[in-house]
Amino acid sequence: MMQASTVDLLTDTARAAAARRTMAWIAGGLAAAATVAGGWLAPPDELQGDAQRLMYLHVPAAWVAYAAFAVVLAASGAYLIGGDLRWDRFARAAAELGVVLTAAAIGTGSVWGHLVWGTWWAWDPRLVSTALLLLAYAGYLALRRTLAERRGARDGGDHRVARPAAVAGVAGFLLVPVVHFSVVWWRSLHQQATVLAPHRPPIDPRMATALLLAVAAATLAAFCLLLRRVVHLERGLAPEPSPAAERTPAGVG
């Protein structure tokens, strides 16, 4: 069911484009609701004041970046198993999203840290591991580009790029749990998770609502961007050489 609707949404037809637009409007509506909830309805935090509202940008950015890297992992795995280059394009599009969102999480976190901790940056496990995560996936994208240029291949349409990239895409995900649990495993300046914590610490319900709205909006918006990007990549690759070349077992390629 999910698979069928995903493939439907990915076709370069007017009907699929309309469906993608509808989704984008829903994401926009959620974002507007999150802005109202996070900007006005939620109260300022007792300790942090209005600076705490940066949470409604920072947490969605970080969460969707994790999700994007999970898509890279899943799509890379699916490519390695099935050899379908469409998964390779998914992995590339998701990595691009993830890199931008990780940078956004670091940027918003830096402003938040300046306002509440009193420092823009600290050599703390969470911050350092997040910077490594950004470097790892920027390196993944650089690897794809280098391979495509060296081998005269089209990125997203060639097994000679897709295979090594898929291996890197799977390996890179090792860093995600390190980043997420860095605040539990090591002493950190960064606070621990609230919503994803096993015993959820107190959070004002209005704050929690604003946060969930913001996360939902960001997740759906990122999904729309991912689909658009994959369609765009496929348009750039057209005309396809032949349907047979599109699908060969990865082990042979």
Add this chain to the structure above:
Amino acid sequence: MRRRAGRVALVVVLLAAGGLLVTGALRDTVTYYRTPGELLDDPGVARHRVRLGGDVVPGSLRHDGDLVVFRLAEGGHEITVEQRGTPPETFREGTGAVVEGTLSSDGVFRSDHVVVRHGNEYRPSSSPAVPVDAG
């Protein structure tokens, strides 16, 4: 082709291992701050510049010229801190803080940098959940 992919996989694994080693080597990162108990057990550590973390003891905060004096506590141990320079606005009694400096032989930690370490609990500012110390 296969050899090439294998080589790339090896490079990736080496990079990942290297990354973990680098994080391991960055002891200052993995142990972002020391606790008062650790510094009191081994004062030699604090001859060099270190970070000390703990909660600002309620009632201990006072201003002395351009010095801010308070005690940091964690796990039943306390160290008096003399901070030169203004702490961030969010700095207050009862919340966490990490200071950077050295432990003098008189047992006072002299720092020139303080950051606030807040928890993962979020409450509206009007709620009287935590009594604010009048001092």
